[in-house]
Amino acid sequence: PNGSFRVDEVKGCAPLTVIFTSLQAGFCQEGTGNTPCVIDKEGDGITDFTSTNITNPLNFPITFTTPGTYTITVGYQGQGTSPPERVTITVLPNNQPNFDIYSCANDGVQVRVTDTQYDRYQITYSDGTIATVPKGSLGRHNHTFSSSGNYTIAVRGLVLNNDGTIAKNNCADATKNFTATTALTPPFITALESINDSDIKVDYNLATNTLARLEIATNNNTGFQPLQTIYNNSSITPTGLNNNSSYYCFRTTLIDACTNALTNSTSVCSIILNATANDGSNQLNWITNNANVNTYSVSKNTLGITGLPSGTNQFNDVDIICKETYTYTVEAQYAVATVKSLSKSVVSFNTQKPPAIINIAASFNGATVPTLTWPDQTQALTYSIFKTIDAGSPFLFTSVALENFTDNSFNLAESTCYGINYKNDCEATADIITSACPIIVSGNLNDQNTVNLNWNAYAGYQNGIATYRIEKLDGNGNLLDQFNVGNALSFTEPDDEVSQVIKYRIYGIPNEASLTEVSSNEITFIKAPNIYYPRAFTPNGDNLNDSFRVFGKYIREFRMKIFNRWGELLFTASNIDEAWDGTFKGKAQPEGTYVFSAEIVDEAGRTSTRSGSIVLLSRD
Numbered sequence: 001p002n003g004s005f006r007v008d009e010v011k012g013c014a015p016l017t018v019i020f021t022s023l024q025a026g027f028c029q030e031g032t033g034n035t036p037c038v039i040d041k042e043g044d045g046i047t048d049f050t051s052t053n054i055t056n057p058l059n060f061p062i063t064f065t066t067p068g069t070y071t072i073t074v075g076y077q078g079q080g081t082s083p084p085e086r087v088t089i090t091v092l093p094n095n096q097p098n099f100d101i102y103s104c105a106n107d108g109v110q111v112r113v114t115d116t117q118y119d120r121y122q123i124t125y126s127d128g129t130i131a132t133v134p135k136g137s138l139g140r141h142n143h144t145f146s147s148s149g150n151y152t153i154a155v156r157g158l159v160l161n162n163d164g165t166i167a168k169n170n171c172a173d174a175t176k177n178f179t180a181t182t183a184l185t186p187p188f189i190t191a192l193e194s195i196n197d198s199d200i201k202v203d204y205n206l207a208t209n210t211l212a213r214l215e216i217a218t219n220n221n222t223g224f225q226p227l228q229t230i231y232n233n234s235s236i237t238p239t240g241l242n243n244n245s246s247y248y249c250f251r252t253t254l255i256d257a258c259t260n261a262l263t264n265s266t267s268v269c270s271i272i273l274n275a276t277a278n279d280g281s282n283q284l285n286w287i288t289n290n291a292n293v294n295t296y297s298v299s300k301n302t303l304g305i306t307g308l309p310s311g312t313n314q315f316n317d318v319d320i321i322c323k324e325t326y327t328y329t330v331e332a333q334y335a336v337a338t339v340k341s342l343s344k345s346v347v348s349f350n351t352q353k354p355p356a357i358i359n360i361a362a363s364f365n366g367a368t369v370p371t372l373t374w375p376d377q378t379q380a381l382t383y384s385i386f387k388t389i390d391a392g393s394p395f396l397f398t399s400v401a402l403e404n405f406t407d408n409s410f411n412l413a414e415s416t417c418y419g420i421n422y423k424n425d426c427e428a429t430a431d432i433i434t435s436a437c438p439i440i441v442s443g444n445l446n447d448q449n450t451v452n453l454n455w456n457a458y459a460g461y462q463n464g465i466a467t468y469r470i471e472k473l474d475g476n477g478n479l480l481d482q483f484n485v486g487n488a489l490s491f492t493e494p495d496d497e498v499s500q501v502i503k504y505r506i507y508g509i510p511n512e513a514s515l516t517e518v519s520s521n522e523i524t525f526i527k528a529p530n531i532y533y534p535r536a537f538t539p540n541g542d543n544l545n546d547s548f549r550v551f552g553k554y555i556r557e558f559r560m561k562i563f564n565r566w567g568e569l570l571f572t573a574s575n576i577d578e579a580w581d582g583t584f585k586g587k588a589q590p591e592g593t594y595v596f597s598a599e600i601v602d603e604a605g606r607t608s609t610r611s612g613s614i615v616l617l618s619r620d
């Protein structure tokens with residue numbers, strides 16, 4: 001106050017160094033004619049320096065490292081009761097200021113200082129330009145670089161003295177990188193998702209340092225209102241909406257901060273989804289603005305139903321199971337955006353009859369009883385099998401859980417057919433519209449070993465049988481031959497004189513290629529050996545009926561004896577091809593009646609005997 005000393009700065013950021021710039025002549029110095037002093041740098045009454053340890057205070061810096069208010073006090077010898085000389089020092093926290101940078105077209109940039117802790121702010125561009133702006137709403141500056149490229153921008157806080165001059169400019173810079181560009185990249189929405197009844201998550205593509213705003217319109221895509229400024233982020237979630245009664249359209253608007261020029265993006269709209277369980281189907285309806293939509297898709301319990309045209313606003317789901325809970329979500333696909341509605345859940349119901357079982361295979365497959373198989377019905381809990389015997393009334397025979405059943409009580413002597421139905425989860429019962437009647441083959445073998453077969457037409461396939469095939473097997477089950485007989489229900493085959501034991505089975509080949517062949521029971525025939533022999537023979541050497549032998553087929557073992565009328569054994573044979581020439585021990589036997597006895601084992605293992613009398617006639 002008395003002008004006995006002066007310092008260079010009284011305000012600044014920590015650390016702040018203050019230097020004495022002037023002292024009254026002769027003060028703070030030792031020696032003749034000089035006035036010693038003491039210096040208290042913090043105003044706390046503690047002497048920090050004296051003229052004895054400071055040779056020249058004008059060159060002695062005083063540094064304050066901690067923010068606060070300090071008082072430098074100089075006490076001169078001989079002042080008596082006069083107050084010492086003093087000055088107040090203000091040290092501020094050295095904080096980097098907050099600021100945003102916004103890209104502008106034509107290599108421009110706008111710097112907005114959002115910080116308010118300093119009095120003014122100095123903006124330094126790496127091309128050498130420096131600007132100063134006040135704090136508050138006017139703390140912004142537009143600058144144009146000479147060319148596109150990468151630059152740095154630094155902002156420093158400035159402190160003012162009480163007289164309005166700038167205090168020591170020692171506060172720290174905040175620095176950001178910036179890329180100048182000729183043209184700005186407009187932002188666009190990439191996704192909308194209704195995440196609950198009142199919130200919608202909006203995702204967008206926004207270039208770095210680009211200023212834009214999100215706009216909203218309710219139940220239309222024209223009456224847009226500013227919703228929120230967006231900057232250096234990629235998502236926001238507007239709240240307080242009503243996603244069950246209104247749809248909302250959003251768009252982004254690019255803002256050139258230097259010129260305030262606006263560029264709007266394509267609008268993207270949310271979806272109001274309603275789901276209703278109807279009898280036998282779940283009905284979906286949705287409300288939105290169809291403009292710019294390419295396709296819709298429906299998600300059902302996370303399984304997708306895709307490719308619905310852009311003008312579609314409903315979907316009827318008939319692929320449902322009663323009492324199941326289904327959760328649906330509708331998505332709209334835009335050129336670059338996907339919109340997802342709220343998920344809606346319904347519990348399905350169905351009082352309609354489930355589909356009838358129309359293709360039943362009843363087949364023996366080489367067994368003695370038939371096995372039934374039929375298509376899987378996903379709605380069935382159990383299957384009820386009804387049986388009809390000899391054209392009587394159907395009766396419930398059994399219930400099974402799987403799509404096959406073997407009837408171990410089947411009787412070939414009975415005409416048997418089967419019907420199958422089931423109940424679904426809704427307790428609705430399918431009709432029986434198909435009866436499955438297996439192919440039963442029967443037949444006979446006449447005296448000439450001719451086989452006659454007869455069988456019933458197969459019932460069980462909706463589109464019927466295209467043709468029947470007969471398989472012929474030997475006694476060991478080896479395939480001997482097969483015959484395609486078209487739609488015939490009978491077949492005759494003469495004796496093939498090859499196999500005594502013969503088996504037949506009939507196959508029905510369906511018209512519908514996806515269905516399996518069905519087979520009948522097997523029928524087995526054992527042909528007769530058909531033994532015969534001449535009643536007389538004439539062993540006279542004329543090569544006509546000169547010997548006696550037994551003839552037959554399918555003979556595996558043969559033994560024969562011939563006796564005269566006195567019971568004397570004249571001839572034995574162990575092969576059917578052996579013949580008696582009418583002699584005994586080399587002597588011709590007289591005319592007369594003789595007796596033979598033959599024991600035969602055929603190829604089927606059956607044993608039989610034949611006996612009779614033969615007449616040996618004169619040799620003349």
